[in-house]
Amino acid sequence: MTRKEFIAEIALLMEVDVGALTEETRLKDMEGWDSMAAVGFIAMVDEKLGYIPPPKMIAESKTVGDLVKIAVAMLEG
């Protein structure tokens, strides 16, 4: 899965146009990013990448880029 595809999946979760998101987008600014989106993110990463992302890392993420970093860290680790 490419970074672009990953971000597209996040956009789907937040119910926004993929064009509305960049890696710099702050999660706080997105109405669609809430505790349900976090659960959806866990399911998405588990399904698409085969790993369960640590909820602490999700809670500490400030931007879409931070969420991408989680996936990268898991793939490398």
Place this chain on the structure above:
Amino acid sequence: MASARISGIRIAGLASAVPARVCLPEAFYELFGKEEVLKVVASTGVRKRHLAPPGMCTSDLCVAACNRLLVEGEWDRRSIDAVLFLSQSPDYSVPFTASIIQRRLGLTTACAAFDVNLGCSGYIYGLWLAGSLIAGGGMRRVLLLAGDTNAHVSAEDKSVALIFGDAGTATLLEKSDEGQDFIFVLGTDGRGEKNLIIPAGRCRKPSDETTRIRREDPEGNRRSAEELYMNGAEIFAFTLAEVPKMIREVFAEAGKTVEAVDAVVLHQANQFMLEYLARRMKIPMEKVPLSLGEYGNTNSASIPVTMTHCLRDRLSHKRTELLLGGFGVGYSWGAATCAVGEIVMPEMIFLGMDEIGKEEGT
């Protein structure tokens, strides 16, 4: 992995009771906003719950279920050897509730009674305990009363206010020569302590003036230290890490596959989670009955409530291969395979305040 095989037992009957009082999502439109509420409903699947009015306890619901069960099954109350009250919401801190239930049900004093504090995994543990009391503990007939009322849930906390429902159930287990073995797989991980917790009000942090004050969290939810805190993301991560493994293990112990099972009754945590789990474990959703749409997440009662709501007709007439799975608070988890039916299964009971205390034996 703790596993057990219990022979020589059967479930003879099962009844569920919920409060007559209904709570609909509309009640929260003003507080959380209609759109937000509908979003939660779409994700959790909970369209309606039954909530106990003040003064109605879990024991009232369990006693109502039990009385109906004993009457419909025509069982002699004097034949009950033990009663196990499985709940996180006892009548009092002291004494334990099962003794009060012994009196209310009119059981003999030659009866063992005790409480067990468990939630989401509780029904599985309850079956295992009740079965063990028969198989190894010299009992012949055991009542498992499982349920919860959710008084300690803040109505201003969107993460919990729309999900939980109240219910009390009664399951009668007895010694039996016929019937298949029950297979159990059980587990615990205490690292889940802080993720589903009522932090204050007992010994670790006693009640004081501050513990009753509601404070706002970073997500805008308000709760006091004496109200339930739930970290959905952590619990979901735990569920994904342990539940598929647990189901695989119980199938391996039982020598079965999902094809051999007629229904997979899971703790009704939320619909999104259950559908994702089923997909991941390749269990067809047609085999996964849901009661949470009508009753919400009823904690330790959720498995028996689902059996009453979805499988009553089938279990009353036909031997049914079941896989049961409970997981959550603790963290604690358990799964069981068993064959159930034909058994005595009254219709769902809707309990009004005026019906409490009108039972035999009080």
